[in-house]
Amino acid sequence: MRYLRLIGVQLRISAASGMAYRSDFLLEGFGTIAWMFMTLLPLMVLFDGVEQLEGWDRGSALIVMAYFMGVRAVLVGLVSPSLTELTERIRTGAFDYVLLKPVDAQALISASRFEPWKFLELVGALVLVVYAFYSKGTVPGGGDVVLGAVLFVVGVVAMYALWIACAASAFWVVRLDNLQYLLSAIFDTARWPVQVFQGVWRAVFTFVIPVAVMTTYPAMALLGRLDAQTALATVGGSLALLVVSRIIWQIAIRNYTSASS
Amino acid sequence: MIRVQDLAKHFKVHKRPPGLVSAMRSLVRRTYETVKAVDGVSFTIERGERVGFLGPNGAGKTTTLKVLSGLLHPSTGTVDVEGFTPHKRETRFLEAITLVMGQKSQLIWDLPPAETYAMNRAIFDVPVAKFDQTLDELTQLLDLGPLLQKPTRQLSLGERMKCELAAALLHGPTTLFLDEPTIGLDVAMQVAVRDFVRDYNQRHESTVLLTSHYMDDVVELCPRIIVIDHGRIIHDGDLRGLIKQMDPDKRVSFTTTDTEPDFSKLGTVMKRDGQRFTLRVAEAEIPAVVGQLLGPLKVVDLAIEDPPLEDVLRDMFGKAKPP
Structure with missing residues (x-):
């Protein structure tokens, strides 16, 4: 209960922080809307002269893109700003105040910054799903919608776990902008169905940095194309990532030496 | 009550001479040295005491406070604060203590202090009635009224420190670790903070361990002082005793x-x-x-x-x- 109330207060305060500078806030909103349209551009160009790509037609690929936008909304709206805040607090020593609080430090830091405009992409993702099914001329089954929604959460968890593991390394290396850029660049590949990638890259994006878990498999679930075994493996893989990231975090916390006064 | 027995905190620090060659060499092979920030410190502080912690820069004062507040694991020795082992960071321990660091801030920069207080209320799960009562008391003691709704970035250093103190005390801690709480403040504000700490200590019978570079803080506030240098205690007693002993x-x-x-x-x-x-x-x-x-x-x-x-x-x- 304490955590739920805390997350509520954090979201409210972060939203208020975001609105502290009016022009920044409005520019942010404009940027988010522009970004949503730009995201779709490569896909539109690609499918302009092609009917199918590795078994994906335009409408189905749009569903992957919708999942990408959805997971990205949580990434850029909540996870990334919070973890950037974490690295800043470690560098300045203000992380001391996080450890002095009687709540889990990971939980406290994970929702410490929230950028409200970015969540507009979640709405954009939903609109895109509706449009994709409309253009395909089909309607998803009830079970597929439930599984698709569950796997969306699973995908978000996998993304969060990867980022928290990366952010935890800030306790050792302090500045990890480059690592964050690399991770963001890899995450960008999640906008394409994993089948588009061949050989070793497909294996990397499925098992090593599982962007397939974040977008392709949830999209296949919504399209009614995911078998039960892969669905279970997706859930298991994501939870395993979460556990590993939690262990890395706990080791990192033990290594925290605090910046000097 | 605080009980510290043979506390030591050692850090392994990477060391290299200046210059490009040594910088490149350190990429391959690193030399480390052990810094004994705290080296065998023992003392006991009773509930309600106000104790000044004195020493030159790098003496080990802040490291000791960080160990006492659970931020750092001791290398050796035992530490007991109000019946808890600090580095285990149990919920009831963290609710019983507070650490104020004069050079670091917990206030949310772009928002008024009232928002930080609301956040701390949620974190410490303080009931609304109790929170309102404590905030009223702190507002009155620290004269916070006009500051609560002003964005933190627009507050002066002294105003910000008063708001920091309130943020640190809203959950009603019984042990206060104050690390340079008056640093950078003008004389009038130093006196105000000092008066507040004394008043708070007397009202709540709280234990106060204070470090400060301003001797007046210590002279005015602390009947007992512990002097630490090179990680070791070189005096523990009242101020007059120290002065008499030394000069x-x-x-x-x-x-x-x-x-x-x-x-x-x-x-x-x-x-x-x-x-x-x-x-x-x-x-x-x-x-x-x-x-x-x-x-x-x-x-x-x-x-x-x-x-x-x-x-x-x-x-x-x-x-x-x-x-």
Whole structure:
């Protein structure tokens, strides 16, 4: 209960922080809307002269893109700003105040910054799903919608776990902008169905940095194309990532030496 | 109650000489040295005590406070704060203590302090009625009224420190670790913070362990002081005891009208500023010296004082050798 109330207060305060500078806030909103349209551009160009790509037609690929936008909304709206805040607090020593609080430090830091405009992409993702099914001329089954929604959460968890593991390394290396850029660049590949990638890259994006878990498999679930075994493996893989990231975090916390006064 | 027994905290620090070659060499092979920030410290502080923690920069004061508040694991030794082992960071322990760091802030920069307070209320799960009552009390004691709704970035340093103190105390801690709470503040604000800490300590019978570079903070607030240097305690007791132990002589200051004064027979002349003199005189000789000064020598504005704490400490730190 304490955590739920805390997350509520954090979201409210972060939203208020975001609105502290009016022009920044409005520019942010404009940027988010522009970004949503730009995201779709490569896909539109690609499918302009092609009917199918590795078994994906335009409408189905749009569903992957919708999942990408959805997971990205949580990434850029909540996870990334919070973890950037974490690295800043470690560098300045203000992380001391996080450890002095009687709540889990990971939980406290994970929702410490929230950028409200970015969540507009979640709405954009939903609109895109509706449009994709409309253009395909089909309607998803009830079970597929439930599984698709569950796997969306699973995908978000996998993304969060990867980022928290990366952010935890800030306790050792302090500045990890480059690592964050690399991770963001890899995450960008999640906008394409994993089948588009061949050989070793497909294996990397499925098992090593599982962007397939974040977008392709949830999209296949919504399209009614995911078998039960892969669905279970997706859930298991994501939870395993979460556990590993939690262990890395706990080791990192033990290594925290605090910046000097 | 705080009980510390043989506490040591050692850090492994990477060390390399300046220059490009040594920088490249350090990429391959690193040399480390162990820094003994705290090296075998023991003390006990009873509930309700106000204790000043003194020492030069790098003496180990802040490291000790961080171990006591659970931020750092001790290398060796045992620490007990209100019946808890700090580095385990149990919920009830963190609810019982607070750490105020004068050089770090927990206030949300772009928002008014009231928002940080709301966040801390949620974090510490303080009931609304209790929160309102505590905030009212702190607002009154620290005169926070006009500051609560102003964005933190628009507050002066002194105003911000008052708001920091309130943020640190809203959950009603019984042990206060204050690390340089008056740093950078003007004299009036230092006095205000000092008065507040004393008042809070007396109202709540809370334990206060304070570090400060301003001797006045310690003199005014702390009946007991612990002096630490090179990670070791070199004095633990009351202020007068320390001064007496280190420099038992008194300082006798006065102004003379004599145009060619010579006071060297009465004591050591420590300072001369125009016609104003300060002599160092053994305590036993004070009556005779004062008799002379007020009698035949006809001086005015005579004052007899203990040596300034700054001088005593400077002398002390100069003598202490690293282990």
